[in-house]
Amino acid sequence: MNFSSKLLENAVEEFSKLPGVGKKTALRLVLHLLKSTSAEVHQFSNSLTTLKDNIKYCEKCHNISDEVICEICSAPKRDNSIICVVEDTRDVMAIENTHQFQGLYHVLNGLISPMDGVGPGDLTIESLVKRVQHEDVQEVIFALSANMEGDTTIFYLHKKLKDFNIKISTIARGIAFGGEIEYADEITLGRSIATRVPYENTLIR
Template identity: 70%
Template sequence: MNFSSKLLEDAVNEFSKLPGVGQKTALRLVLHLLNKEQEEVDHFGNSVIRLRKEIKHCGVCHNISDHNICDICTANKRDKDVICVVEDTRDVMAVENTGQYFGVYHVLGGLISPMDGVGPSDLFIDSLVQRVATTPVKEVILALSATMEGDTTLFYLYKRLKDFQIPITTIAKGIAFGGELEYADEITLGRSIVTRVPYHNSLIK
């Protein structure tokens, strides 16, 4: 691209480093911001600088937080003895949005992925084992993505936790609610037939 300004080029290059943002989109976003008031642009730029500078991670569950211990871990009404293990903050938000979970979390910070050079020691797995060993835990729910990396991590976590003699569960896999059979992928449909459940168990109690 032929930029008429070095400042413009610099800003566009910064934006085009973002995932899924090409040079054309970056230019559109930057020109959009250029039309805003200086105050608004300052707030935009500083919001992310401040976030990076001041953000903390919860000392218990490793979730992103403004405090040393996050709001979920300090909330009185959450069941501290049920731990839902997730990959990252986005998954905490996804589970929170369902409104169906009242326990606490443990954020791994990723999944085991030998292809990307991510091993168990790169994740918050030891601290999970520590939590289970030192605090009364009734159940560990493994809520990981149904991918190769998710399955690998699931298996590793199961091996590390099984000796504690507490129930270890994983979220149910199968066709989506409201999903039509003909549009379900073959593997999901096949597995959901193999792992079929008695009808009365499928009802929400």
């Protein structure tokens, strides 16, 4: 691409570093911002630097937070005895949206992935072990992606936690609601038969 302006090229270069944003999309986005008022552009870019400079991570669950201890961890009504282990803040938001979980979270900030150079030390695993040791935890639920990285992480976490006297569970895998059996992949279908549940249990809610 031949840009008519070095400044334009710089901005496009920066935007195209974002995941899933190519040069053409970056140019479209930058030209859109260029049509906004100066105040709007400054607001846009301030929102990012303010976020980066002032963001905190909850000292207990490591979720993104404006306070030292996040809203969920400090809520008096939540069940302190259950910890749901997730990869990042998006998973917390997704589970919170279901309104089905009243316990606390633990955000790993990634999954073990030797291919990407992410080892157990890069995640908040030690802090999870400490929580199980020192807090009144009775159950840990793994809500991690059903892929190689997720399975590896669960395997590792299970080894670390299995000697504590707690219940360890993972979220159910199976055919999604609205999903058609004939289109389901074999692994999911196979597992959903192997881990079938008594019909009466499905009538709850």
